[in-house]
Amino acid sequence: MTPEQCKMARAALGLGVREVAEKADVSPNTITRLERGESMQRRTVDTIRNALEAEGVEFIAEGQASKDGGAGVRLKAKE
Numbered sequence: 001m002t003p004e005q006c007k008m009a010r011a012a013l014g015l016g017v018r019e020v021a022e023k024a025d026v027s028p029n030t031i032t033r034l035e036r037g038e039s040m041q042r043r044t045v046d047t048i049r050n051a052l053e054a055e056g057v058e059f060i061a062e063g064q065a066s067k068d069g070g071a072g073v074r075l076k077a078k079e
Helices: 003-013 017-024 028-036 042-054
Strands: 057-060 072-075
Touching: 003 017, 003 028, 003 042, 003 057, 003 072, 017 028, 017 042, 028 042, 042 057
Parallel strands: none
Antiparallel strands: 057 072
16 A cells, blocks of 8 residues: 555545544554655554455555556445
């Protein structure tokens, strides 16, 4: 998950930094640092990503959706 993907995921879900921090059980400063592109432990990024995925976001790797497409996010289909 890139810093931009984290921001896009929050926007898609309508969540603030504090709300994501609470769901991921990390501090709001951790979310802010991630979104600024600061160095983070892999497990911390994974924890945040898992929390966002549990809320209904799907992460798209660069080139996954199309040959030239960049990394992104989308909302999961309603079941």
